[in-house]
Amino acid sequence: MAEVDYISNNTTLSLTETKFLGEEKASIAKAIADLLAIASAYHDISRGSERKHAEELMKTLVYKWLELITPIQYVPGLIDELSRIIRRPFWDLYTVLGEDFMNELIQETIVFKEKALTVKDDSLCKYTSLMEAKAIKLLSALSDKDHIDLEDYPVLATIFSENGCSSKLLKLITLVLQAILISFNFNDLE
Numbered sequence: 807m808a809e810v811d812y813i814s815n816n817t818t819l820s821l822t823e824t825k826f827l828g829e830e831k832a833s834i835a836k837a838i839a840d841l842l843a844i845a846s847a848y849h850d851i852s853r854g855s856e857r858k859h860a861e862e863l864m865k866t867l868v869y870k871w872l873e874l875i876t877p878i879q880y881v882p883g884l885i886d887e888l889s890r891i892i893r894r895p896f897w898d899l900y901t902v903l904g905e906d907f908m909n910e911l912i913q914e915t916i917v918f919k920e921k922a923l924t925v926k927d928d929s930l931c932k933y934t935s936l937m938e939a940k941a942i943k944l945l946s947a948l949s950d951k952d953h954i955d956l957e958d959y960p961v962l963a964t965i966f967s968e969n970g971c972s973s974k975l976l977k978l979i980t981l982v983l984q985a986i987l988i989s990f991n992f993n994d995l996e
Contacts, residue, residue: 839909846900
């Protein structure tokens with residue numbers, strides 16, 4: 807069995823084990839995405855304590871998604887800039903962006919991160935382009951604006967102008983994850 811150069815906790819994973827690990831994470835991400843869509847729909851029709859319950863369920867599911875993605879890259883200043891941009895809570899995203907977009911975003915962050923860590927050729931750039939487009943759309947939806955001027959946000963501008971596909975993809979995934987986490991605390995930002 808061929809070995810790959812992926813080492814975690816002093817254990818080298820075989821190509822087959824790595825493929826299974828990626829498929830398992832992708833399967834869990836799909837389940838999380840589907841459950842988030844259901845929780846979002848429930849949130850939209852509920853009131854009072856039921857609505858709070860739906861919000862807590864969505865937080866729990868997003869934290870489970872976070873567990874699948876971590877560790878993520880630290881990008882100095884990113885949280886500050888995202889906090890200035892975000893003006894909508896997470897639960898509005900399914901209405902604004904649609905269930906399909908959100909499901910794809912949640913699943914692709916997992917799959918694309920695995921690819922960023924294992925693929926070492928130019929084919930990775932297509933995944934980077936896809937994640938870049940989704941990150942821009944997500945930020946626009948969370949900001950309640952049609953367009954975000956990157957000149958006002960130097961950290962974001964640096965991420966979006968980066969040339970290396972692997973590094974850029976990992977930073978875009980960090981951006982998406984942190985934006986979603988901040989959107990759970992939207993009311994605290996005002």
